[in-house]
Amino acid sequence: MNPLTENPSQRIVDLSFGFIYSAALCAAAELGVADLLEQGPRSAASLAKELGADPQSLYRLLRLLASAEVFSEDDSGHFSLTPAANYLRTNAPGSLRSAVLMLTQRTFWAPAGELSQTVRTGKDPFDRIFGAPFFDYLERDAKEGARFHHGMSCLSDLENGPIARSYDFTAMQRVVDVGGGHGGFIIEVLKANPQVRGVLYDHRHVLAEARPTQAGLADRCELAEGDFFESVPAGADAYLLKRILHDWSDEVCVRILRNCRKAMPAHGRILVVDAVIPPGNTPHDGKLLDVLMMMSLPGRERTEEEFRKLFAQAGLRLTRVIHTPAALSITEAVAA
Template sequence: MNPSPPHPAQLIVDLGFGYILSGALAAAAELGVADHLAQGPKSPADLAKALGADASSLFRVLRLLASAGVFTEDTEGRFGLTPAADLLRSQVPGSLRDAVLMLTQKLFWAPTGELAETVRTGQTPFDRIFGKPFFDHLASDTAAGTTFHRGMSSLSDLENGSIARSYDFSPFQRVVDVGGGHGGFLIEVLQSSPKLRGVLFDHAHVLEGSRIASAGLADRCEHTVGDFFQTVPAGADVYVLKRILHDWSDEVCVNILRNCRNGMREGGRVLVIDAIIPPGNAPHGGKVLDVMMLAVLPGRERTEAEFQKLFAQAGLRLSRIIPTPTALSITEAVAT
């Protein structure tokens, strides 16, 4: 039997308190609580001693998280791991600790707290709060930039394999991952198509964290430093834009897409991997991410019609949309 929906008043209150859970989750991730529970449950006192924390405060945070299914409290007052809490460990497959640290850092939290200003003015307060636009801030603040790129890699690792397997790359010879970060998605693509060669294209400080060599793919993938606002490596069959266009305004997106259009071989493809906002009131991860974009960046999540418009302005045509097991879709475009 499905549980009954919350009373309307309770729904509003629960939503209003939502940031408390985010803060508690961030604290547990930053302190490394889950790593200290890998060998079994511990009392708040023992945990606090190991973490250099206050036992009473730690207990209260873990009690809240246990009520949400992150950690569990036994009859002796000891806290242990749940399957969700296990993902907060730092050295396990599928770890989301870096993702949590990214999503809950101040550069997202602070502008979202001033969302009313954005709705009134249509402008993010990010520049005012941090003194410069989002990606300029990441480039100038080493700690924030490292947290962001590690977090994005962690978050992307959840989806990269299933997205790469949703598209047949085998007919192609060369793929460019535009703004490909540390290469997590490109690794999955190259592993799925043994004859394919790749180009990981990003800024130099980002490529320093590349995982291509550690994946054993250095002989099939080159690293190219550049700025996709200016140009992209020429002569590829496929240009991948994964979680790129949603960061930018329509005008900027058209410029990026046009650069890909100008660079690709005859018969080439551009693959935009982003959420596609569906019609209706149903929950969708893209709707949450869209409001994050609204608060922090000039970009947005888009509908199918909005993608069609962008492609047309860049000399491309939407050829098909391929769903994936994730909240993202592969939107394929060809030259007009």
């Protein structure tokens, strides 16, 4: 599939078939095919026997993925890993298996099927489908919640280092990662800035799998339980909000930002790490994420001007937007 083909009619057909590739990736990740190929090429029949799968169905699945350079089939019908397939291995450096399982889980898949209704009404169908808003559902369903948080950590690990190194923290001593999940981002900030002490702030069930201790940073990173809708730890030089505001409506974002504004000292900074949508027809991952948000959450990706308005409502002033090597930018704000 090549959505950028010069043939406009074929582009429409290719995009329409895109969901099949997503389903195939999900199936391969769930089955754990890549882990079994770590030792070398194997036939679909051999893999199927070990996985308890139907041999012909598994062959057809792998044949499709091999056509997209995820796995490779040789003349004898044996499949092997490719550079892309290697990222489906559970223990591969930079593994994306958890990210694939998250992005193709039903919490995104089911609402995607109702996108036309969402566009008509302006309301996402998540609550109606699952009986609760997105994050309430994930807290209630431990399995789906774990899949989401592991997937987000996995996906974020690709970008955390480059983003953390894109901002100058040298004058700072204390940084709070608001809603920081398992701590992947604050870990990279602390590794790049030995003088900084961090606070990883999130709900108890999320912090149960926090990673700073595993990263050897227990003495420099405090774990703080709480709800950023109510308050955030006071007195930090900077408040990090990575992939937080895009989950929420403008009204809720202003509430979160006001809590940060109230907690920070006069010299403090708020660093929002989200996509900043460029104008025009320029391709940007944020435009894809924006529709994903629309399908399952009340949030959205925003332009620089939309961030400026949010900050103003919270008593803040946008000072600059720092683009990073990742799809996300750092939008900095200070007290107005």
